[in-house]
Amino acid sequence: MISALTDAVSIIMTPAGVLMLLAGSVVGLVFGMLPGLGASQAMILLLPFTYGADPHYAILLFVAVMSSASFGGSLPAILINTPGTPANVCTTFDGYPMARRGEAARAIVVSGLSCLVGSIVGAMALFSLIPVISHVITAFGARETFWLVVFGIAMISLSAKGNTLKGLVAGGFGLLLAFVGRNYVFPGERFTFGIDFLYDGVPMAALLVGMFAVVPMVFLGAKRSVVDTGLAEPTVLAAGFRSQARRGALDVWRYRYGALRGSVLGVLLGIIPAVGGATASFVNYLMSKQLSRNGSEFGKGSPEGLIASETANDAKDGGALMPTLAFGIPGDPNTAVLLGALLMHGVALGRPLFDNNLPMVVIIVLGLVLGQILVSVFGVLTGPFISRITTISSYYLVPVVVTCALIGSYLFRNNVWDTTIVVIAAVFGYCLTQFNYPVISLVLGFLLGVEAERAFIQTLIMSQGSYAGLFEGGVVWGIITIMVLSFLGAWAINKRRAVRAGVPVTVTGPSGAEAGETGDAVASDMQSVSRSAAGGGASSNGEGQPGEELPGEEQPGRPRLGREQRMATGFAAVLLAAGLAFFIGSRGYEGDMGLFPGAVSGLVCVLLVIVLASEMSPRLRTALAKIDGGADAFQANGTSDLSAAALRKHGRVLAWAAAFTAAMIYAGFLAFPVMITAYIWRTGRATLKPALIIGAAMAVLLVVFGTAAPTMFWTGALPELIPDLLGGGRIPALF
Amino acid sequence: MQARFSLPAAALTAAALVLAGCASDDDDDTPADGNGPDAAPTAGQPDADLEFPTGTVRIVVGSGPGSTMDTMARGLAPRLQELWGESVVVDNVPGANQSAGYHEVAGADPDGHTLFISVHGTMGIHDQLGTIDPGWQEFEWFGTLLEExxxxxxxxxxxxxxxxxxxxxxxxxxxxxxxxxxxxxxxxxxxxxxxxxxxxxxxxxxxxxxxxxxxxxxxxxxxxxxxxxxxxxxxxxxxxxxxxxxxxxxxxxxxxxxxxxxxxxxxxxxxxxxQLGFPIGTTPGTPPEIVDFLADSIVTLIEEDEPFQQWIQDNHMVGSVRSELIGRETTQQKVAAVTEQYAEFGMDxxxxxxxxxxxx
Missing domain, CATH: 3.40.190.10 (Periplasmic binding protein-like II)
Structure with missing residues (x-):
């Protein structure tokens, strides 16, 4: 352990290590501040760029991003009442009122130190697990791993309140996508349609980039700026920065027990798959409000409320990393992307990680804390100024992010066809989002699909074909029991809420639309969180009162329910057809090759029949929603907007993404400066000058990149015009 | 106000991402022992008359980082770089049980600037199953780096x-x-x-x-x-x-x-x-004098290069890395023997x- 600590410190203290920490903290801060973006988007954009780098440095970068994003999100929450990430909604309740009475610096210091306390407790919890983890993991063979994967997907689906069926469908499609390509158990390939570049499966980086990075851009691209500046009311720092900072530090010291309690709660909640920062933050906020002698002050600018929000939110990272590192089961989107990063960098998880690569674990632990320290210092010193980055125009942000996404997906394995998967994934992810199928369920299914099938088949082989072998052992039954209890518990809570609310749900549209839920404060809060999470740019309520209905986003042209219902039904039908295609395809494979895909696609089809029926029948939808936790989808996903105007805008951004891809395939990376300029000029209706400046800056960066890393640079399929920079590239055969 | 903060933000985002890309490439180029990439060629390099290499040499590995093949490639790269005075980079091309990397090298220019490290057994089985083209014996193998x-x-x-x-x-x-x-x-x-x-x-x-x-x-x-x-x-x-x-x-x-x-x-x-053997080879059609030069370079490292010898010792490869396993004919004989034994065994x-x- 000591040598691992020494090794980890020596890696972190190298110039490259310090650079990764700094870069991760700054990128995390910036992405955290931008509503609609967050740590997962930052990590997924950085991921392919780190391929080939030393895994220790790459993972240090990601952990620093993960650690710093939530504090980044608290800065606009405090200063302009706009949470940067879903987990920062509670921050607005007390942070913004403090800022409005001239205590912005105090609030920022309270937030920074609270995040730090949370990070330290989370990291310590993770660190303390190291000596025992090997023994725990040894109890998990193939059958236990199979059930753990099932548990993870089930919990993620369950967390999509009112959307469990669609969550399971999305998770099922994630599993099915994981089966595309070379089979990892039997010789041969499946579902590739003879396309060569799919032999190694759907490229993970392209899928993640398309779903997590490009889809948010589709929604952002439909708006003029990232934050609705009409709603955001920037506050300014009052004089007396030092005295405010001192008072902030004293606040955290005064409420230290509450901070520790919130941190421990955050760790425990983080361990449970699917519990994100938003849930941890809310649960601790409400609990602290109940326990505090000054509970009535919560929501009016109470530092204690701010501490409650921030500590649990940051501490949950340490908890979420435990199942991720020990079993490869991520707890939330951030750890899902981190899992992808670990896999891409060839880092073995589970016992091999803790036995043979302990410095990596220690780097993750230290990265959580050091990244938080850096971002706290940086944020406290520069937060009020740098948070104005949230006023960035989407016309500038969207093409730059799409460019980085496409370059990144190419770098993953230097195959230019992968960029087409980005566009396909973006379109699919966009449709899923619009029709309220949780994308995170699909991603988790995709990441765990190979493992799920492998464990399933291995268990069957070892039990010589007996399905009873899947149900042997105490650990297996423990997991099954917890899973069943979770579903029963969720059902009981939903039923109680429905009874308390009287008329639980009034479902009139396919997207859940007009929900008349009058549930309790947590439910209301959670809906608000989800809304701002997905929407990006939704402002919190003006006075920051928890429990009040937050003003929703403007929904222009909304809704023509008949048309929306037809669209939702049509999409479910398309998914059903895809599910059936997988099912039929599975039956064509010999022996056990088609067994697991057949079982999964069969289950998906059954679920989709129910979803399809519910999309067609409002009565059935209402009945399902009663069982499933209140309103369906719209509450779980405030991004959905199926108005004709929105569809036109979204379609335009998707078309641009496709054009970027086509231009890149033909003209290489140097097509991007031209495309960026064209996008800003055409879409932003700006004068040509800013468009040219950004295009030229990107051109310079790309030329530097191409010169420094020629083997990573795609020059395009056109005849060679500039050696090693433009033209002369060879497109791999598609079939 | 909006434009003033939007422009730097976009530039910052792009710069951070590109910086990460450059950093990863730098890592590939940085020799493990700290010797710089621009170190001068040593005097005793094999066949000094031959103009080779004339640019960056890529060692393609058919797996992700961390495998024995990858370890071997990353041990060789900095020493070959110092020996030749040209950049030597390791390129991980995982996929299709090493055949993706195999095909990438097989399709490269036959000038010896693209090398491939693999496993004899894996390639032999691919060959038996007909999943690689060109066939295993057509590849320009010039050594077995490690055999255990x-x-x-x-x-x-x-x-x-x-x-x-x-x-x-x-x-x-x-x-x-x-x-x-x-x-x-x-x-x-x-x-x-x-x-x-x-x-x-x-x-x-x-x-x-x-x-x-x-x-x-x-x-x-x-x-x-x-x-x-x-x-x-x-x-x-x-x-x-x-x-x-x-x-x-x-x-x-x-x-x-x-x-x-x-x-x-x-x-x-x-x-x-x-025997678990790790062969090294290059693109079919590469001139024999270049292939021999590559083999001689490996022998030079094994027999004369102290940092490489120390690296072998540190990685528990003493006795497994042997200069008598290097050479075109030796390796082709090995490939032929393995092919024959797999055929006899009946991989079908x-x-x-x-x-x-x-x-x-």
Missing amino acids: PWTFYSAADGSIETLDDLLAEDVIRYGDSGYESPINPVALTFFEAFGKDFIFTPGYDPGDAQQSVLTGEQHIVGRDAAQMLRGGIDGDFRALLVFSHEPNEFQPEAMTLADVEDEYGVSIPDMEIF GIQQRLEAGTVD
Whole structure:
């Protein structure tokens, strides 16, 4: 352990290590501040760029991003009442009122130190697990791993309140996508349609980039700026920065027990798959409000409320990393992307990680804390100024992010066809989002699909074909029991809420639309969180009162329910057809090759029949929603907007993404400066000058990149015009 | 206000991302021992008249970082870079059980600037199954960088302490990556020689196969000694049988094939396919003088380069990395021998034989 600590410190203290920490903290801060973006988007954009780098440095970068994003999100929450990430909604309740009475610096210091306390407790919890983890993991063979994967997907689906069926469908499609390509158990390939570049499966980086990075851009691209500046009311720092900072530090010291309690709660909640920062933050906020002698002050600018929000939110990272590192089961989107990063960098998880690569674990632990320290210092010193980055125009942000996404997906394995998967994934992810199928369920299914099938088949082989072998052992039954209890518990809570609310749900549209839920404060809060999470740019309520209905986003042209219902039904039908295609395809494979895909696609089809029926029948939808936790989808996903105007805008951004891809395939990376300029000029209706400046800056960066890393640079399929920079590239055969 | 902060923000985002890209490339170029990429060529480099290399040399590895092939490539790259005075970069091209990397190198310009490190057994099985084009023997192999016998391991704290214990099991359970894994012909030879029934479980990642022995799911796993030692996990396992008539210096306690013959009266011949070998080669059609130059360069490192010799020692490869395994003809002979033995073994029906699990 000591040598691992020494090794980890020596890696972190190298110039490259310090650079990764700094870069991760700054990128995390910036992405955290931008509503609609967050740590997962930052990590997924950085991921392919780190391929080939030393895994220790790459993972240090990601952990620093993960650690710093939530504090980044608290800065606009405090200063302009706009949470940067879903987990920062509670921050607005007390942070913004403090800022409005001239205590912005105090609030920022309270937030920074609270995040730090949370990070330290989370990291310590993770660190303390190291000596025992090997023994725990040894109890998990193939059958236990199979059930753990099932548990993870089930919990993620369950967390999509009112959307469990669609969550399971999305998770099922994630599993099915994981089966595309070379089979990892039997010789041969499946579902590739003879396309060569799919032999190694759907490229993970392209899928993640398309779903997590490009889809948010589709929604952002439909708006003029990232934050609705009409709603955001920037506050300014009052004089007396030092005295405010001192008072902030004293606040955290005064409420230290509450901070520790919130941190421990955050760790425990983080361990449970699917519990994100938003849930941890809310649960601790409400609990602290109940326990505090000054509970009535919560929501009016109470530092204690701010501490409650921030500590649990940051501490949950340490908890979420435990199942991720020990079993490869991520707890939330951030750890899902981190899992992808670990896999891409060839880092073995589970016992091999803790036995043979302990410095990596220690780097993750230290990265959580050091990244938080850096971002706290940086944020406290520069937060009020740098948070104005949230006023960035989407016309500038969207093409730059799409460019980085496409370059990144190419770098993953230097195959230019992968960029087409980005566009396909973006379109699919966009449709899923619009029709309220949780994308995170699909991603988790995709990441765990190979493992799920492998464990399933291995268990069957070892039990010589007996399905009873899947149900042997105490650990297996423990997991099954917890899973069943979770579903029963969720059902009981939903039923109680429905009874308390009287008329639980009034479902009139396919997207859940007009929900008349009058549930309790947590439910209301959670809906608000989800809304701002997905929407990006939704402002919190003006006075920051928890429990009040937050003003929703403007929904222009909304809704023509008949048309929306037809669209939702049509999409479910398309998914059903895809599910059936997988099912039929599975039956064509010999022996056990088609067994697991057949079982999964069969289950998906059954679920989709129910979803399809519910999309067609409002009565059935209402009945399902009663069982499933209140309103369906719209509450779980405030991004959905199926108005004709929105569809036109979204379609335009998707078309641009496709054009970027086509231009890149033909003209290489140097097509991007031209495309960026064209996008800003055409879409932003700006004068040509800013468009040219950004295009030229990107051109310079790309030329530097191409010169420094020629083997990573795609020059395009056109005849060679500039050696090693433009033209002369060879497109791999598609079939 | 909006434009003022939007422009730097966009530039900052892009710069951070591109910075990360450059950083990763730098890491590839940085020699492990700290020698700079622009170090001058040494005086005794092979065939000084030959103008080679004339640019960056890529060593393609058909797996992700961390494998033995990748370790070998990253050990060679900085030393070759110093020897040649040109950049040598390692490029991981994982996929299709190494055949993606194979095809990438096979399709490169035949000028010797693209090298490939692989596993003899894996490529031999691909060749038998017809999943690589051009064929294995057409590739310009010029050396076997590392060669070690396969070894059966059980869990150190498990019930199988000796080969007797293993043979006492009604059915022997073992697992590995897939039916085309090079350990399978080795294991099948053993089971058939002893007439033992077995259950083979495919689908394990390398680390998971070892883990499955520690969890008790499997009785044994086939690995090489250097890999166990390099991973620092040799203490968790017990070496039962090394597939060679000679004892392995890293696993002296393991039985050899000679011991098996003495103790059980079971004769298992020493075969090329019982060796886990890592060949290095380049694109078919590369001029012979360049291929020979490449081979001579490797020999120079093994015999004369002290930092490389130290690296071999640090990575438990002493005795496994040998200059007599380097050379075009030597390697082609090895390839031919392995091909013949796999053909004789009959790889076509290996899945059925492994699934049956019962020895006739």
